[in-house]
Amino acid sequence: MDEVVVPDSRRWIDEHGDYLYRFALVRVYDSNVAEDLVQDTFLAALQGTRRESGPTAERRWMVGIIKHKIVDHFRRTAREPLHDDSRWDVPFKDDEFLADGHWKPAVGESRGWPDHPDALLEQKQFWGVLACCLDKLPPRAAQVFTLREIDEMDTEEICRLLHLTHTNFGVMMHRARKQLRNCLSIRYFGRTEEAVQS
């Protein structure tokens, strides 16, 4: 009864490969890393045994594995300096505000955002622009931002995982949000670059 069934790993690649790759890609923003994570996931799956059966359970099982792999990856890279984070060593220029702390009129006026996310759901162009904007975040900020905003991970947990102080975490999230908001306003919601620089 305990006979080991050799899993049909070729079928896995076809059935789950793209899904897992996308799952990883929106989290690590690096196609090479995402590919490696998928491979590691299948290798780990080969070693393990799945308790439930059925195609949905198989998918869920693999998502569970790749989640761990992604967190491992973040933990590993948290110790290495990410080379192009130097941009963030420059004091953060809050240049969207006047000297008295009010929004500069042009920056403040980012109208055109919808009230509800459903309005954007089928707008292919929007998601393409969003992907570009995410890509422009510095790598460490992208990690932190992703864990919080996509994976809904708890603030405490992220700080522990990536060895961040709460202050650092808060600053990174703030900059990432502001940068994404501006990027989307300019590139999708129709605010002009000129208006921002004025």
Add this chain to the structure above:
Amino acid sequence: MSWVARLLPTCQEMSKLLSDALDRRLPWHIRTRMFVHLRMCVLCEQYRHQIALLRRLLRLTNDSHSAGVQVLQAGLSDEAKERIRRALDSSHS
């Protein structure tokens, strides 16, 4: 009005506080001052809405199969599939 404004956070401070509020619970006295500021300031209210919408949009990518979200999501290249296939095959033997 101006003495009230001096007790309240500036828009610049608000932008940071609004971000913080999405990640942790702020003390009540700060929340109260933010609330009053938001009531008076269209641009901060707009910013609050936009960063919250951004979060909702990103969380949609977790399980949405809509045509739009798919664009954000590429597939494995054929080369990558082949590479993974070889890696799996060699781990069998």
